[in-house]
Amino acid sequence: MSLxxxxxxxxxxxxxxxxxxxxxxxxxxxxxxxxxxxxxxTRTFREMGLHGTTAGSRGVDEAFASQWGNGVGVEIMGxxxxxxxxxxxxxEEWKGWWGDNxxxxxxxxxxxxxPRPVLEMEGGTTFHFVDADPAAALEQARALxxxxxxxxxxxxxxxxxxxxxxLIDHLHVxxxxxxxxxxxxxxxxxxxxxxxxxIEATPSPSGVVHMVFSRxxxxxx
Amino acid sequence: MSLxxxxxxxxxxxxxxxxxxxxxxxxxxxxxxxxxxxxxxTRTFREMGLHGTTAGSRGVDEAFASQWGNGVGVEIMGxxxxxxxxxxxxxEEWKGWWGDNxxxxxxxxxxxxxPRPVLEMEGGTTFHFVDADPAAALEQARALxxxxxxxxxxxxxxxxxxxxxxLIDHLHVxxxxxxxxxxxxxxxxxxxxxxxxxIEATPSPSGVVHMVFSRxxxxxx
Ligand SMILES: NC(=O)c1ccc[n+]([C@@H]2O[C@H](COP(=O)([O-])OP(=O)(O)OC[C@H]3O[C@@H](n4cnc5c(N)ncnc54)[C@H](OP(=O)(O)O)[C@@H]3O)[C@@H](O)[C@H]2O)c1
Ligand SMILES: NC(=O)c1ccc[n+]([C@@H]2O[C@H](COP(=O)([O-])OP(=O)(O)OC[C@H]3O[C@@H](n4cnc5c(N)ncnc54)[C@H](OP(=O)(O)O)[C@@H]3O)[C@@H](O)[C@H]2O)c1
Numbered sequence: 001m002s003l004x005x006x007x008x009x010x011x012x013x014x015x016x017x018x019x020x021x022x023x024x025x026x027x028x029x030x031x032x033x034x035x036x037x038x039x040x041x042t043r044t045f046r047e048m049g050l051h052g053t054t055a056g057s058r059g060v061d062e063a064f065a066s067q068w069g070n071g072v073g074v075e076i077m078g079x080x081x082x083x084x085x086x087x088x089x090x091x092e093e094w095k096g097w098w099g100d101n102x103x104x105x106x107x108x109x110x111x112x113x114x115p116r117p118v119l120e121m122e123g124g125t126t127f128h129f130v131d132a133d134p135a136a137a138l139e140q141a142r143a144l145x146x147x148x149x150x151x152x153x154x155x156x157x158x159x160x161x162x163x164x165x166x167l168i169d170h171l172h173v174x175x176x177x178x179x180x181x182x183x184x185x186x187x188x189x190x191x192x193x194x195x196x197x198x199i200e201a202t203p204s205p206s207g208v209v210h211m212v213f214s215r216x217x218x219x220x221x
Numbered sequence: 222m223s224l225x226x227x228x229x230x231x232x233x234x235x236x237x238x239x240x241x242x243x244x245x246x247x248x249x250x251x252x253x254x255x256x257x258x259x260x261x262x263t264r265t266f267r268e269m270g271l272h273g274t275t276a277g278s279r280g281v282d283e284a285f286a287s288q289w290g291n292g293v294g295v296e297i298m299g300x301x302x303x304x305x306x307x308x309x310x311x312x313e314e315w316k317g318w319w320g321d322n323x324x325x326x327x328x329x330x331x332x333x334x335x336p337r338p339v340l341e342m343e344g345g346t347t348f349h350f351v352d353a354d355p356a357a358a359l360e361q362a363r364a365l366x367x368x369x370x371x372x373x374x375x376x377x378x379x380x381x382x383x384x385x386x387x388l389i390d391h392l393h394v395x396x397x398x399x400x401x402x403x404x405x406x407x408x409x410x411x412x413x414x415x416x417x418x419x420i421e422a423t424p425s426p427s428g429v430v431h432m433v434f435s436r437x438x439x440x441x442x
Contacts, residue, residue, distance in 0.1 A: 013236075013415075014411075015235055177422070179412055181411065185235075188235075189402070191400055191401060194234075199428065201424040203422040207420065207422070
């Protein structure tokens with residue numbers, strides 16, 4: 001069975017995966033770019049073409065960042081990661097933050113209570129808008145993954161749901177030494193989560209701490 | 222000017238410094254001993270005589286734990302660290318969790334809205350019950366410290382107040398890889414705290430991550 005993985009999910013010391021007030025100009029709300037700065041410096045993120053043009057680092061941050069694509073056949077993301085619109089779609093011209101040729105190059109399942117037609121992008125990315133609980137969404141994603149692993153791309157509300165449903169095998173969380181004070185919390189409702197995972201922490205010279213949660217038991221199904 | 226320091230303050234991944242439901246049998250509420258287990262294994266905590274009799278570790282956990290007493294002339298603690306009673310004292314026989322000869326061996330200022338007479342214990346510990354805001358409590362503590370540093374001993378509500386008032390020079394926080402889900406949060410109300418501190422993270426083989434916050438500017442006064 002393919003694995004369900006989270007990579008590069010960045011939270012503040014107080015546990016927020018995004019700030020308050022997401023808009024077109026501020027995809028992370030009042031957090032600005034602070035949660036992702038460690039990643040923007042890496043070779044992997046530079047090669048996505050969105051975050052500067054110099055070569056990018058090859059240290060421990062890159063070692064972790066580079067894992068996100070290996071063997072992944074599909075991403076599942078929440079509707080708020082896809083864009084800043086809320087409620088029924090006002091503007092179906094919106095095609096995500098990532099331009100005409102998005103960085104994913106696989107099918108992407110966008111969870112939403114407001115389904116809309118499939119969006120085919122350049123470079124192999126297709127956005128599928130799906131209204132389903134985590135288990136059903138995972139089944140649909142696996143059907144699109146061509147045998148590859150499933151990446152849960154965030155945001156916090158989405159990762160949390162899959163953790164609650166005990167569907168995640170590998171969770172890479174990056175703790176950034178800032179206190180955001182408000183936003184979307186990752187850990188809410190997950191008391192006792194540590195019992196299901198082996199946990200390893202690795203600090204980076206950049207100041208972040210990489211935490212890897214590896215599921216103790218094999219996936220149940 | 223003497224320094225104001227926090228040592229060995231242990232929080233869960235979701236930021237709680239104690240669980241819910243503190244009682245005489247469970248000083249950390251539903252957290253049980255999980256927040257402090259890393260410390261109980263160290264030589265410093267073993268020598269306090271409260272947590273087992275074998276020799277104790279001398280690795281990175283001990284290196285941090287052992288800083289707790291060096292040069293400290295007084296502790297300030299919250300009333301909930303002192304004991305499980307709430308509201309007006311029902312039982313003035315209660316003398317803290319630490320027996321007749323407490324581990325402090327210095328004056329200890331206990332913050333409370335319900336002052337009571339000074340308690341003199343064996344071994345140099347005296348408990349002073351003080352109703353004062355952080356700045357005034359610090360002044361009283363310094364007068365008792367005989368030139369030594371001031372340790373802020375917790376719990377979360379107390380550390381948080383002194384951080385809000387920008388009175389802390391050195392903060393050692395230990396992040397324990399558990400999700401408590403409920404209890405007293407350390408970081409609430411401290412948005413932007415990182416701007417005032419240099420922050421360093423060191424993981425331990427025990428699984429915890431030591432975080433040291435060193436104040437950027439010299440104390441203001
Ligand atoms: N920290 C990181 O590493 C990271 C990673 C990715 C994204 N982000 C940031 O995180 C923020 C978004 O995170 P978020 O926690 O606010 O939201 P999110 O997880 O991206 O999306 C939540 C929304 O998705 C829809 N949804 C989720 N589960 C569903 C289900 N089972 N069935 C139907 N619809 C479902 C709902 O929208 P509707 O009901 O409106 O359809 C829900 O409000 C953005 O600011 C983004 O930039 C951060
Ligand atoms: N994680 C750790 O490393 C660590 C360290 C120490 C303790 N703890 C645990 O933390 C828990 C206690 O923490 P907590 O956050 O609940 O409470 P706390 O900080 O120990 O005490 C808070 C109480 O102290 C009094 N107080 C605080 N500031 C005051 C002020 N400026 N003026 C007057 N009174 C003031 C108030 O009590 P009244 O109004 O009732 O007088 C307040 O409710 C305990 O479970 C303890 O075992 C954990």
